[in-house]
Amino acid sequence: MSAAxxxxxxxxxxxxxxxxxxxxxxxxxxxxxxxxxxRLYHGQALAVALPRSAxxxxxxxxxxxxxxxxxxxxxxxxxxxxGATPDESGQQxxxxxxxxxxxxxxxxxxxSITVEAGCLLAHVQRAADAAGCYFPLELGSAGxxxxxxNLATNAGGxxxxxxxxxxxxxxxxxAVLPDGxxxxxxxxxxxxxxxxxxxxxxxxxxxxxGIITAATLKLWPPLRRRATAFVAVADVAAAIALxxxxxxxxxxxxxSFELLPRAAVELACRFIADTRAPLDGAHAxxxxxxxxxxxxxxxxxxxxxxxxxxxxxxxxxxxxxxASEAQRRAFWSLRETIPEAQRRAGPGVKHDISVxxxxxxxxxxxxxxxxxxxxxxxxxxxxGHAGDGNLHFNINWLGGAAAADVARQEPLxxxxxxxxxxxxxxxxxxxxxxxxxKVAELQHYTSPVELDLMREIKxxxxxxxxxxxxxxxxx
Amino acid sequence: MSAAxxxxxxxxxxxxxxxxxxxxxxxxxxxxxxxxxxRLYHGQALAVALPRSAxxxxxxxxxxxxxxxxxxxxxxxxxxxxGATPDESGQQxxxxxxxxxxxxxxxxxxxSITVEAGCLLAHVQRAADAAGCYFPLELGSAGxxxxxxNLATNAGGxxxxxxxxxxxxxxxxxAVLPDGxxxxxxxxxxxxxxxxxxxxxxxxxxxxxGIITAATLKLWPPLRRRATAFVAVADVAAAIALxxxxxxxxxxxxxSFELLPRAAVELACRFIADTRAPLDGAHAxxxxxxxxxxxxxxxxxxxxxxxxxxxxxxxxxxxxxxASEAQRRAFWSLRETIPEAQRRAGPGVKHDISVxxxxxxxxxxxxxxxxxxxxxxxxxxxxGHAGDGNLHFNINWLGGAAAADVARQEPLxxxxxxxxxxxxxxxxxxxxxxxxxKVAELQHYTSPVELDLMREIKxxxxxxxxxxxxxxxxx
Numbered sequence: 001m002s003a004a005x006x007x008x009x010x011x012x013x014x015x016x017x018x019x020x021x022x023x024x025x026x027x028x029x030x031x032x033x034x035x036x037x038x039r040l041y042h043g044q045a046l047a048v049a050l051p052r053s054a055x056x057x058x059x060x061x062x063x064x065x066x067x068x069x070x071x072x073x074x075x076x077x078x079x080x081x082x083g084a085t086p087d088e089s090g091q092q093x094x095x096x097x098x099x100x101x102x103x104x105x106x107x108x109x110x111x112s113i114t115v116e117a118g119c120l121l122a123h124v125q126r127a128a129d130a131a132g133c134y135f136p137l138e139l140g141s142a143g144x145x146x147x148x149x150n151l152a153t154n155a156g157g158x159x160x161x162x163x164x165x166x167x168x169x170x171x172x173x174x175a176v177l178p179d180g181x182x183x184x185x186x187x188x189x190x191x192x193x194x195x196x197x198x199x200x201x202x203x204x205x206x207x208x209x210g211i212i213t214a215a216t217l218k219l220w221p222p223l224r225r226r227a228t229a230f231v232a233v234a235d236v237a238a239a240i241a242l243x244x245x246x247x248x249x250x251x252x253x254x255x256s257f258e259l260l261p262r263a264a265v266e267l268a269c270r271f272i273a274d275t276r277a278p279l280d281g282a283h284a285x286x287x288x289x290x291x292x293x294x295x296x297x298x299x300x301x302x303x304x305x306x307x308x309x310x311x312x313x314x315x316x317x318x319x320x321x322x323a324s325e326a327q328r329r330a331f332w333s334l335r336e337t338i339p340e341a342q343r344r345a346g347p348g349v350k351h352d353i354s355v356x357x358x359x360x361x362x363x364x365x366x367x368x369x370x371x372x373x374x375x376x377x378x379x380x381x382x383x384g385h386a387g388d389g390n391l392h393f394n395i396n397w398l399g400g401a402a403a404a405d406v407a408r409q410e411p412l413x414x415x416x417x418x419x420x421x422x423x424x425x426x427x428x429x430x431x432x433x434x435x436x437x438k439v440a441e442l443q444h445y446t447s448p449v450e451l452d453l454m455r456e457i458k459x460x461x462x463x464x465x466x467x468x469x470x471x472x473x474x475x
Numbered sequence: 476m477s478a479a480x481x482x483x484x485x486x487x488x489x490x491x492x493x494x495x496x497x498x499x500x501x502x503x504x505x506x507x508x509x510x511x512x513x514r515l516y517h518g519q520a521l522a523v524a525l526p527r528s529a530x531x532x533x534x535x536x537x538x539x540x541x542x543x544x545x546x547x548x549x550x551x552x553x554x555x556x557x558g559a560t561p562d563e564s565g566q567q568x569x570x571x572x573x574x575x576x577x578x579x580x581x582x583x584x585x586x587s588i589t590v591e592a593g594c595l596l597a598h599v600q601r602a603a604d605a606a607g608c609y610f611p612l613e614l615g616s617a618g619x620x621x622x623x624x625n626l627a628t629n630a631g632g633x634x635x636x637x638x639x640x641x642x643x644x645x646x647x648x649x650a651v652l653p654d655g656x657x658x659x660x661x662x663x664x665x666x667x668x669x670x671x672x673x674x675x676x677x678x679x680x681x682x683x684x685g686i687i688t689a690a691t692l693k694l695w696p697p698l699r700r701r702a703t704a705f706v707a708v709a710d711v712a713a714a715i716a717l718x719x720x721x722x723x724x725x726x727x728x729x730x731s732f733e734l735l736p737r738a739a740v741e742l743a744c745r746f747i748a749d750t751r752a753p754l755d756g757a758h759a760x761x762x763x764x765x766x767x768x769x770x771x772x773x774x775x776x777x778x779x780x781x782x783x784x785x786x787x788x789x790x791x792x793x794x795x796x797x798a799s800e801a802q803r804r805a806f807w808s809l810r811e812t813i814p815e816a817q818r819r820a821g822p823g824v825k826h827d828i829s830v831x832x833x834x835x836x837x838x839x840x841x842x843x844x845x846x847x848x849x850x851x852x853x854x855x856x857x858x859g860h861a862g863d864g865n866l867h868f869n870i871n872w873l874g875g876a877a878a879a880d881v882a883r884q885e886p887l888x889x890x891x892x893x894x895x896x897x898x899x900x901x902x903x904x905x906x907x908x909x910x911x912x913k914v915a916e917l918q919h920y921t922s923p924v925e926l927d928l929m930r931e932i933k934x935x936x937x938x939x940x941x942x943x944x945x946x947x948x949x950x
Binding site: 107109110111112153154156160161164165167168177181182183184185187188189190191192193194195196197198200201203204205209221240244247248249250251252293294295354355356357358359385388389390425426427428429430431432433434442445446447449450452453454456457459460461472473 | 652659768
């Protein structure tokens with residue numbers, strides 16, 4: 001990367017070449033863009049640009065490319081990995097996409113919608129609903145994250161089991177390349193074999209290869225029925241047996257399959273008001289599972305029969321079917337408040353890992369044993385999207401601990417857990433991406449061939465290295 | 476690309492550096508590898524190498540890279556676009572993957588299978604069946620095409636509506652890069668956000684960025700029920716209305732939705748023995764639709780109810796539900812013999828196009844009117860996977876025509892049809908890819924930005940241009 005120009009020169013050039021793009025430079029205006037969601041990073045910025053069109057993004061990038069100004073694209077600023085936060089140099093331009101927030105088109109006969117990057121996820125969901133369709137991406141942060149960020153990070157969430165990750169939901173994208181060229185491919189086709197899959201390459205590249213400015217997304221018919229159960233299971237192996245049974249009994253109707261240890265339920269009940277455990281008694285593990293259907297059919301009956309059968313096989317120890325929408329929401333609310341309960345419980349360490357579903361029982365057993373042995377003061381709270389093999393393998397210090405103490409232990413814990421993940425054929429970042437947080441981890445666990453391949457592509461598309469430097473790939 | 480070495484020097488180097496890899500050089504041995512499936516291209520080769528492992532592919536590519544020997548990867552040699560056939564120079568090395576044909580692993584709890592590139596598609600399907608699972612990729616050529624070629628070309632086929640293209644079925648791949656490096660990423664994870672999506676980039680790159688040597692694929696539970704109907708519809712708009720209704724009524728159970736004009740049914744009945752029209756009377760358009768389910772449920776009833784309703788709305792004019800597996804096979808056999816019937820009917824021109832499903836009625840109307848006006852001697856036989864917006868928009872000269880006459884008209888027809896496709900937001904290659912056949916078409920219809928981006932990636936990964944030169948991208 002060439003040396004960055006002096007801030008005054010850079011700002012002057014941006015003001016001259018991109019006169020129509022609002023530029024924030026005052027501290028009070030830029031502050032919300034400079035700290036990440038988890039408050040791990042506090043950066044500085046040359047300015048924050050708020051373009052309203054792909055043409056404006058193009059003008060910004062062309063100028064930054066010619067001058068060697070580094071760029072940090074930012075959507076709703078909800079990255080868990082510091083992926084959208086500028087560094088401390090004050091030389092990086094943050095480009096916020098929030099002002100590009102139109103729904104450009106919706107085609108119900110083709111089950112597709114075209115939206116700009118700055119649309120809130122919740123806004124996309126509502127636009128689909130209003131047209132009598134369903135857009136299945138679902139994250140806890142739906143009200144604040146933006147669809148452009150969801151695509152840039154290939155977001156996962158609660159409905160991956162049935163509908164796939166964000167990449168699988170996109171039919172086409174519009175993106176501005178690092179030198180300002182606009183890649184226009186907002187096709188709404190299910191089948192299109194005309195050349196390399198540039199869309200999939202840009203999706204999930206975390207703003208290091210370009211800026212996604214719009215996307216055409218798949219829609220589905222509206223969901224007409226849901227059936228939801230909170231289930232106590234004997235252990236992780238029983239949960240996985242139940243998963244296979246539900247998949248065979250319900251097929252694609254299996255919508256979500258979340259695993260929760262007792263510690264997670266207890267944390268939510270202790271720290272979050274109006275939360276209580278759905279089942280009496282204490283069990284080691286719970287499953288929150290949901291079926292859904294596009295047609296009007298007796299899903300409760302299907303789920304109940306499957307659970308009775310699983311109970312007769314010893315996998316299910318107790319279960320509660322949601323008898324109302326309010327009860328269903330209560331089950332989900334318990335699940336969704338776990339991150340907040342963990343925050344309130346004090347310092348902890350987090351991992352966003354996945355292994356093949358078949359390896360989950362062995363992985364959880366080995367990793368739990370390691371935590372009990374090596375981190376005796378820590379409580380393991382490993383919960384998450386077990387149906388996808390994805391667990392948020394977190395440790396809390398419920399007896400209290402100094403943040404500095406926890407931080408000191410974190411590298412050792414991380415290495416041990418990630419070593420086990422990789423030994424089981426798993427991933428050190430299932431859905432949160434790499435951002436700034438996991439650059440060294442990616443470096444450590446990825447083969448030299450794969451890292452070189454990524455660097456070769458990065459160099460080909462962004463030869464000056466201006467796009468989100470310091471994120472995803474080590475320099 | 477650097478100048479190729481003399482054939483004798485190249486062969487000598489390959490024999491020395493890759494002594495363990497069988498090399499065919501006799502005309503009688505190499506002949507089957509030199510002509511494409513449609514007999515459009517007749518090439519020559521330096522030799523045909525038949526490696527048995529990724530290490531052997533690696534040795535071959537390292538040698539070819541260092542000497543500048545061009546390489547043509549070949550699976551089952553069933554490309555419709557000449558994508559696997561060497562050019563006429565006699566300087567290209569064909570690498571046949573057919574000897575790498577092991578099933579490496581199957582993990583039923585994780586619903587995944589790992590296979591080598593040279594496995595026949597039918598072999599992968601049978602291995603999944605034998606393990607109590609289902610692998611949904613389905614092509615007419617399943618008994619001769621290889622899974623490596625299916626992935627290299629992102630194959631589509633009959634089940635895309637429910638399960639997606641080949642790219643969406645792959646969890647991981649192993650591939651040898653142009654310089655011989657092995658990219659190992661045979662993970663079987665549903666969620667893995669660790670860097671660029673190199674897998675999707677290599678899949679569908681038609682052997683121009685590397686050679687896929689193995690893949691880990693998604694499996695599903697076995698299908699327990701199917702319901703199949705052959706339906707007469709008023710017109711293409713009625714077919715699309717029926718599609719939306721079936722999607723709403725059956726959700727993901729909608730497995731296939733094929734559109735056939737009367738001319739296609741008549742051709743099959745005339746040229747293929749033991750084929751007869753499933754419905755009495757003559758209708759302008761037919762739909763062959765199928766529902767399937769992973770669970771034991773009354774699909775026939777569901778399909779019948781939907782068709783009765785569609786009939787009351789005037790979309791469906793007549794319908795036959797398959798009452799037995801034999802009848803179901805007869806419906807499908809009629810559909811699958813159309814390409815053979817077209818071959819027997821004499822010369823013709825073919826297009827593999829897609830448009831958004833919502834644009835199909837207007838596109839078919841406009842393109843048909845053009846054909847009637849400009850190609851009065853031709854009969855339009857536009858049939859295919861309408862549920863995905865994909866039609867094989869073919870024209871036959873049923874009154875007889877000299878092949879040379881047809882060939883003379885082909886460029887004009889192709890340009891007119893493809894212009895209309897693009898005007899409707901469609902693709903000039905929905906599922907067959909580009910190969911050698913459509914290089915000029917891709918060049919004509921793709922934006923300079925997108926072509927440049929593809930070339931930049933090609934140069935980064937294959938700087939010497941040895942991988943399948945002359946295919947996909949113009950030099």
